Amino acid sequence: MIEEKRKALDALDVLMQHHRVVESLFSEFEYLHKNGRDTASVMEAACAEIKIHDAIENDIFYPAVSDAAGEEGIDALLDDAEDSHDSALDLIEELEDADVAARHPQFMLLIAQVKQHIMDEETELFPRVRKLEQLDLASLGSEMKARETELVAEAELAEAGEKSA
Numbered sequence: 001m002i003e004e005k006r007k008a009l010d011a012l013d014v015l016m017q018h019h020r021v022v023e024s025l026f027s028e029f030e031y032l033h034k035n036g037r038d039t040a041s042v043m044e045a046a047c048a049e050i051k052i053h054d055a056i057e058n059d060i061f062y063p064a065v066s067d068a069a070g071e072e073g074i075d076a077l078l079d080d081a082e083d084s085h086d087s088a089l090d091l092i093e094e095l096e097d098a099d100v101a102a103r104h105p106q107f108m109l110l111i112a113q114v115k116q117h118i119m120d121e122e123t124e125l126f127p128r129v130r131k132l133e134q135l136d137l138a139s140l141g142s143e144m145k146a147r148e149t150e151l152v153a154e155a156e157l158a159e160a161g162e163k164s165a
Contacts, residue, residue, distance in 0.1 A: 010137035
């Protein structure tokens with residue numbers, strides 16, 4: 001039953017589901033940090049989720065919306081969203097290369113940027129996308145879920161390879 005429900009998610013539902021997962025990881029990070037506990041695994045998980053989300057949005061969602069829209073206002077929103085993704089990925093790269101002492105402030109900056117991106121998408125972009133009659137959000141959501149499954153499997157293989165090396 002739960003799996004059937006997940007398959008029924010449209011593209012916007014898939015993306016909002018990702019948003020909630022990332023927000024939950026951010027909350028967990030803040031709780032752990034506040035209580036002096038190790039935050040490394042939560043930061044790692046959040047960065048991995050953001051990378052998967054980025055790939056799905058940039059490779060599938062944004063191009064499909066752009067093709068269906070033909071509306072300058074949405075293209076501007078998509079450009080802003082893509083810029084936000086680029087900035088977040090740059091921060092993640094810096095975070096992964098940083099020493100332990102520098103990670104907390106960088107991660108806090110990432111949290112702020114991603115939260116702003118989520119708010120912008122959910123309040124400005126998504127309502128306009130939902131009105132695009134020529135965009136099949138259900139099939140787009142299925143395509144995105146399939147790609148997500150592939151990306152998660154690839155990430156798990158990479159992680160297993162790193163642990164055995």
